[in-house]
Amino acid sequence: MKNQTFISHSVEQTREFAKRLAQELYGGSFIAFKGGLGAGKTAFITGLAEGLGIRDAVSSPTYTLLHHYRKNDSQHTEASSDLYHFDMFRISGYDDLESTGFFDYLSGDAILAVEWSENIQDFIPDGAIIITMEVIGENIRKITIKRECQNKGE
């Protein structure tokens, strides 16, 4: 996935952009969102899910911490991966994070999308896709995509 910036003028544009971007995701992809309230992270993830072929409805996990959207249900053909959608707004520290099941899902072949990733900065894996969403006008959002590549020297 190449680094890029997209200016969105509506919720629909955000979703369509995310839907196209989903084609480049695969099992094990990790997306870390940065951006404040109302920036459209959940709208973006709704588009991602659609692009992945997932039929489960997407909603914000502010109070539930985690939503799991399945790659298939009994009636429909499979999307390529499950999607785990986290909201780390209320997460503080390692024990909190572990209790959400985060580390269990990290090693599987699902796709993880994490809102408020700023709260778990230390645990974002190498190769994560960082998506920053900024409010720059009433319906306007600046969406910046960057791949995280850290060389951890030993």
Place this chain on the structure above:
Amino acid sequence: MKIFAIDTTTKTVSVAAVKFDERDYTILAEYNMNAGAPHSRTLLPAIKNVLTSISLLPKDLDVVAVSNGPGSFTGLRIGIAAVKGISGAAEILCAGVSSLTALAYNISFAQGVICPVMDARRNQVYNALFTFEDTGNGIRKIKRHCADRAVSIAQLGKELEKFNGDVNLVGDGAELVLAELQDVLGDRLKLAPRSLLSARAVSVAQAAFIEKCFIAGNELIPNYLRQPQAVRELQESDSVRK
């Protein structure tokens, strides 16, 4: 007594139906899976498969047992929820056993210290120490030497230096601990046979049968050893209110 047991504390899903009489047991059916699929998808079909393969309904069971910690938060919640559901719906008692006690039963034949270790990340393991003693009529009795705890591998090494004899490692952290403590403990470290390294529902059933702590479904609670986020938040808001 027929005990139905499950273990979802690690990446493995294990389900077993075991028939006990006072001196011996028969494994009626056993299912162990470690293929990467999440417990939320695999557990209930596994339970159904085991029961239907031996033509049992939940109400035909005497007790349903589960390892209730320590282990993966997600795994524990799924396993305990399933057992509470079965227990309540079939109106049978349930039992919660320590996942570390169950792991010890995997290698009840071993001599020396039984050292179950479960990977708790950040170079820590969940651990407790046990021995088995011969009672003279062919049965080995378990003896626990400390409470379940999360401990750094280095700290565990220091404690084990004080014991004599073999240290038998079992659990999904066994190979990690073997590698880390090889220099400190050398030949004393023994790895359980590969087929007995992972969590087994049969051992959960054995522990439940020996302990005989049978409770109602709504009394069964998890023992995380670490605090989940919801509990921390509740405690913080309680102290703010005071």
